[in-house]
Amino acid sequence: MGTVVAIKNAQHPPKAAQSRMETIIVTQAMVNSWRIPPFQRELRINAKVREVTEQIKVNEVVEGVLTLGTLRADSNILYIVDGQHRIEAFKLSGLEEAIADVRVCIFSNFAEMSDEFVRLNSSLVRMRPDDMLRGMENTVPALREIRRSCEFVGYGQLRRRSGSGPILSMSALLRCWVASQWETPASGSGAVTGGSVGLALSLDQKSTANLIAFLSTAHAAWGRDPEYFRLWGNLNLTLCMWLWNKLVIDRDRSGNRWRMVVLDIPQFKKCLMSVSADADYVAWLQGRNLTDRDRSPCYGRLKAIFSRRLTEETREKPFLPQPAWASK
Secondary structure, three states, X not given: OOEEOOOOOOOOOOOOXXXXXXXXXXXXXXXXXXXXXXXXXXXOOOHHHHHHHHHHHHHOEEXXXXXXXXEOOEEEEXXXXXXXXXXXXXXXXXXXXXEXXXXXXXXXXXXXXXXXHHHHXXXXXXXXXXXHHHHHOOOXXXXXXXXXXXXXXXXXXXXXXXXXXXXXXXXHHHHHHHHHOOOXXXXXXXXXXXXXXXXXXXXXXXXXXXXXHHHHHHHHHHOOOHHHHHHHXXXXXXXXXXXXXXXXXXXXXXXXXXXXXXXXXXXXXXXXXXXHHOHHHHHHOOOOOOOHHHHHHXXXXXXXXXXXXXXXXXXXXXXXXXXXXXXX
């Protein structure tokens, strides 16, 4: 792996099972050969990284422990599990060589490797919710299934554009979905311990299937054209999810709900298509958020759009939910 150099009083972390720890001289060629695993977060060059770059230039040492991973099936390939920003700082320093503590762990698969990535959590650049969720994808079935079924869902900051690429972040999606499960949909409603990680772990198979069915229906109705990007915002998305749960998923019409309309997926899709066709509503969404101020008027507009479309389809005026929060 490199030339081993003895360092006096070096403080090494405990050696984990199936791992080895060495203090070595790293070179530019060496670090460039290390690969980025699929779960690794996006590289961001911030002020802290530039500060570390200047420290490396002076000390010729990469501080902390760099954790690399290798798979049993191919031990010749090394992946960067933790320390990619410090490694980038070394690259930016321009030095040909530097001293670094390097820990190499052996994993059976990428799922085990991603678990170690989440556990270590480099502190050089703060982990965002989507960074954590990306690292969990190999071990959380719900995340894998959403990504497999909905290629327009991604991680991190989105560069929305027509064509390919994600138009909805996983962390925003999970927050909207959980908010839509409650009688009063609001930011932070039904908060789960652990933030976005807790939200991901709380998804069971049934809820995941329902979410994917909604996403597929919404994508079929709205697509990824730039003029419809506002429909994927938190306010509209959460309230459409709320209506989906009330009208499509919850089909119990006993008690006081006996008059409320029940929709199938094709009918709900037509309503969502009418939402995207309403230019005034799409324009109104600009700058709106899932707050008490915007939630009620937004629902009123959505309800009117749904009502018009269903009246056209059935020739009867539908009875839609009339929640207390929408009359405020």
